[in-house]
Amino acid sequence: xxxxxxxxxxxxxxxxxxxxxxxxxxxxxxxxxxxxxxxxxxxxxxxxxxxxxxxxxxxxxxxxxxxxxxxxxxxxxxxxxxxxxxxxxxxxxxxxxxxxxxxxxxxxxxxxxxxxxxxxxxxxxxxxxxxxxxxxxxxxxxxxxxxxxxxxxxxxxxxxxxxxxxxxxxxxxxxxxxxxxxxxxxxxxxxxxxxxxxxxxxxxxxxxxxxxxxxxxxxxxxxxxxxxxxxxxxxxxxxxxxxxxxxxxxxxxxxxxxxxxxxxxxxxxxxxxxxxxxxxxxxxxxxxxxxxxxxxxxxxxxxxxxxxxxxxxxxxxxxxxxxxxxxxxxxxxxxxxxxxxxxx
Amino acid sequence: xxxxxxxxxxxxxxxxxxxxxxxxxxxxxxxxxxxxxxxxxxxxxxxxxxxxxxxxxxxxxxxxxxxxxxxxxxxxxxxxxxxxxxxxxxxxxxxxxxxxxxxxxxxxxxxxxxxxxxxxxxxxxxxxxxxxxxxxxxxxxxxxxxxxxxxxxxxxxxxxxxxxxxxxxxxxxxxxxxxxxxxxxxxxxxxxxxxxxxxxxxxxxxxxxxxxxxxxxxxxxxxxxxxxxxxxxxxxxxxxxxxxxxxxxxxxxxxxxxxxxxxxxxxxxxxxxxxxxxxxxxxxxxxxxxxxxxxxxxxxxxxxxxxxxxxxxxxxxxxxxxxxxxxxxxxxxxxxxxxxxxxx
Ligand SMILES: O=C(O)CCC(=O)C(=O)O
Ligand SMILES: O=C(O)CCC(=O)C(=O)O
Numbered sequence: 001x002x003x004x005x006x007x008x009x010x011x012x013x014x015x016x017x018x019x020x021x022x023x024x025x026x027x028x029x030x031x032x033x034x035x036x037x038x039x040x041x042x043x044x045x046x047x048x049x050x051x052x053x054x055x056x057x058x059x060x061x062x063x064x065x066x067x068x069x070x071x072x073x074x075x076x077x078x079x080x081x082x083x084x085x086x087x088x089x090x091x092x093x094x095x096x097x098x099x100x101x102x103x104x105x106x107x108x109x110x111x112x113x114x115x116x117x118x119x120x121x122x123x124x125x126x127x128x129x130x131x132x133x134x135x136x137x138x139x140x141x142x143x144x145x146x147x148x149x150x151x152x153x154x155x156x157x158x159x160x161x162x163x164x165x166x167x168x169x170x171x172x173x174x175x176x177x178x179x180x181x182x183x184x185x186x187x188x189x190x191x192x193x194x195x196x197x198x199x200x201x202x203x204x205x206x207x208x209x210x211x212x213x214x215x216x217x218x219x220x221x222x223x224x225x226x227x228x229x230x231x232x233x234x235x236x237x238x239x240x241x242x243x244x245x246x247x248x249x250x251x252x253x254x255x256x257x258x259x260x261x262x263x264x265x266x267x268x269x270x271x272x273x274x275x276x277x278x279x280x281x282x283x284x285x286x287x288x289x290x291x292x293x294x295x296x297x298x299x300x301x302x303x304x305x306x307x308x309x310x311x312x313x314x315x316x317x318x319x320x321x322x323x324x325x326x327x328x329x330x331x332x333x334x335x336x337x338x339x340x341x342x343x344x
Numbered sequence: 345x346x347x348x349x350x351x352x353x354x355x356x357x358x359x360x361x362x363x364x365x366x367x368x369x370x371x372x373x374x375x376x377x378x379x380x381x382x383x384x385x386x387x388x389x390x391x392x393x394x395x396x397x398x399x400x401x402x403x404x405x406x407x408x409x410x411x412x413x414x415x416x417x418x419x420x421x422x423x424x425x426x427x428x429x430x431x432x433x434x435x436x437x438x439x440x441x442x443x444x445x446x447x448x449x450x451x452x453x454x455x456x457x458x459x460x461x462x463x464x465x466x467x468x469x470x471x472x473x474x475x476x477x478x479x480x481x482x483x484x485x486x487x488x489x490x491x492x493x494x495x496x497x498x499x500x501x502x503x504x505x506x507x508x509x510x511x512x513x514x515x516x517x518x519x520x521x522x523x524x525x526x527x528x529x530x531x532x533x534x535x536x537x538x539x540x541x542x543x544x545x546x547x548x549x550x551x552x553x554x555x556x557x558x559x560x561x562x563x564x565x566x567x568x569x570x571x572x573x574x575x576x577x578x579x580x581x582x583x584x585x586x587x588x589x590x591x592x593x594x595x596x597x598x599x600x601x602x603x604x605x606x607x608x609x610x611x612x613x614x615x616x617x618x619x620x621x622x623x624x625x626x627x628x629x630x631x632x633x634x635x636x637x638x639x640x641x642x643x644x645x646x647x648x649x650x651x652x653x654x655x656x657x658x659x660x661x662x663x664x665x666x667x668x669x670x671x672x673x674x675x676x677x678x679x680x681x682x683x684x685x686x687x688x
Binding site for chain 1: 356554
């Protein structure tokens with residue numbers, strides 16, 4: 001990890017950006033108007049609305065008991081991982097081969113909703129598997145439709161100021177239910193994201209699109225956790241075994257094949273996997289309390305961890321609006337990536 | 345002029361942008377709301393409002409006669425050039441030295457307003473000097489204050505939707521009075537520009553900030569047209585002579601010194617002074633008729649020519665709002681420039 005050369009356009013880009021922009025998030029105390037929101041969209045700059053969703057029925061009433069009574073044993077898709085690392089760069093360590101970094105997708109498993117809640121709130125040993133309901137496929141309007149459509153909840157079908165400003169409906173509304181053991185690795189999305197914290201706390205680390213060269217994007221082969229079918233790890237024949245990483249396209253993998261570009265730098269371990277530019281990054285940190293709303297602009301890198309008391313769960317709902325690919329931001333972000341990759 | 349290499353990030357940037365954005369300007373037929381305007385600002389994308397200022401007293405009533413009666417012999421600053429090339433890359437051809445390209449500033453000369461009008465509307469031979477009132481220093485609220493403040497004009501002190509959206513007042517309101525012989529060379533400004541055509545027509549050629557590598561920016565020494573004081577060109581002693589270019593810092597120059605970066609490519613002569621990227625540019629062209637308003641986003645390159653009948657003048661008023669330097673656009677535009685210059 002050498003210092004970047006002077007007059008290096010990439011270093012200059014990051015430092016110019018840092019000089020002109022705060023690394024502290026703007027805090028609003030009421031929801032913005034559509035026009036105020038559009039000013040943030042134009043600047044591609046995050047903000048948090050403290051208490052912006054404090055009067056939602058969900059933030060006031062949803063709890064483990066409430067949800068258990070409401071959804072009962074309805075089956076839900078659960079992401080299961082050994083260490084809370086769904087969609088995360090993970091060391092793949094096959095016998096008699098050198099270890100390689102892969103993008104580990106979770107084992108996806110249907111569970112009765114009550115079983116998920118029981119798992120999330122049980123005193124699990126730290127080496128036990130981690131569960132996270134995080135399907136990110138508009139699950140609130142599909143898997144969790146009863147929760148969404150019930151008249152007592154009045155969950156908005158869109159965030160009014162975002163709908164007016166962006167002149168579109170959300171592409172997806174996602175429900176996230178987990179506990180302190182799950183972390184979402186640093187990544188970015190092509191969405192304008194309004195993220196609403198319902199229960200527990202979420203800790204976001206944010207980096208703007210200009211920081212591409214800091215995050216050490218690599219082409220990672222895809223892999224998925226698969227349940228060992230029989231007693232290979234000491235379990236008896238027929239019993240379920242532990243989780244095992246299987247490369248995409250190999251036996252048991254989901255065959256999607258191909259590597260995907262993914263950041264391998266973790267702002268919480270800034271010395272590991274750093275590039276010559278990582279030290280220039282000024283990560284923006286924000287913790288959402290129940291009732292807070294975050295505007296997470298498109299193409300921003302974000303790492304998300306969570307905390308809640310052991311007998312509770314962390315719940316969030318987020319609204320994803322397709323980003324606008326017209327204008328200069330998208331081609332310029334791609335340009336930063338091409339220039340950074342060319343210099344590698 | 346070679347073709348750009350394949351997988352060249354700069355070529356890819358321009359073609360990506362072209363694929364995602366139209367090279368035809370969006371035409372509105374009524375003024376946008378502040379929110380609609382902000383969507384264009386967010387996309388850094390121009391639009392024209394046909395007839396948006398058609399009911400301004402200025403577009404309805406200002407004519408050569410009206411202005412002559414109104415301003416009379418009040419002195420105004422006039423930009424005088426040999427060929428309509430105020431602030432334009434111009435060949436400087438000193439005796440016994442190789443010719444070099446410089447940025448030629450006009451000879452600035454106070455004239456009674458009636459004399460300006462007479463000059464602009466006289467049948468001048470094509471080799472005579474060109475006059476343009478274009479001081480660009482908030483002249484409408486200073487030099488032309490009587491025109492601005494007179495109750496019968498009701499000239500807006502700001503464009504309502506721009507003021508609401510940008511939450512600021514204009515930094516400058518400029519009046520431009522010229523004729524078909526003046527052209528403003530391709531350049532860019534750090535302003536959000538609302539440009540209102542009052543009389544005659546203006547022809548804009550627009551290029552987005554991603555096209556930096558197309559415009560062949562060079563460091564041009566500054567120079568200014570100076571009036572030869574005595575009969576060096578055959579005029580009698582004491583009589584005024586022709587215009588002569590003098591480098592900044594030299595005798596008679598204004599001593600600002602230093603070279604400035606300036607595009608030398610002209611989209612109307614695409615083969616001359618081209619870079620390997622110029623052919624990738626898709627210039628957006630728009631002609632403003634009296635009463636039309638143009639939103640010209642910050643950092644867009646623009647070349648402006650004009651046309652009006654010989655007995656009339658071209659009049660425009662534009663509102664310059666400081667651009668927002670926060671967010672990614674400004675640092676990314678600088679980055680494009682650094683990468684392009686590095687490759688030279
Ligand atoms: O809440 C999380 O764990 C991740 C959220 C996220 O990545 C998103 O909303 O895009
Ligand atoms: O009208 C002209 O000649 C030039 C206008 C211009 O460059 C501007 O408004 O920034």
